[in-house]
Amino acid sequence: MMITPPEIDEAILEFASSIVDLPELVYIRLATGAASTDCSENVRQAISQSGGHMVKGWRIWLLPGKLLQAEAHSVWATPNKVLADVTPTGDGDTESLFFTDPNMTESPGDDFIHSPRKNICRHPVVDEYIDVVRVANEWSDKQSHGILVLPDIPEQARAIELNRQLLALRIEEEAQQDAPSNGG
Secondary structure: OOEOOOOOOHHHHHHHHOOOOOOOOEEEEEOOOOOOOOHHHHHHHHHHHHOOEEEEEEEEEEEOOOEEEEEEEEEEEOOOOOEEEOOOOOOOOOEEEEEEOOOOOOOEOOEOOOOOEEEOOOOHHHHHHHHHHHHHHOOOOEEEOOEEEOOOOHHHHHHHHHHHHHHHHHHHHHHHHHOOOOOO
């Protein structure tokens, strides 16, 4: 499962810089109450209720030790210019990692915007996953919070299998880290 990165490290800075020049990464507190996964609609509702404006950019997701993903995302700038993420992550997070993209013209949630991904472990399964998902994205028009919704195409089954392999690798590595050493 993808999570909000717990810290902004060099890999995240490098990844964000490959998307936007000089990204300003910020943790944004998630507002309570929104149930929809449509970030642009949530922001429009916040604007209609309280003013402010929409800010477009990228929410960063992490598959720990394996993969970084940037998801096109909109947040709400309150009338006093404080950024608030009014779209829940779906996994109980209290904040999200976000950076603005002044060149983004599409509306995240309304328009499909491909998610850049980066292998941070150099494992070939991660590379294959990124390639398969890229191909599948050419067919897909929906994505929600790091979860790809694929049409019924050959890449779908392979992407699902690769996702299982990635999760298994993560679980295996966590188990190895938690296991007591047999040294004397």
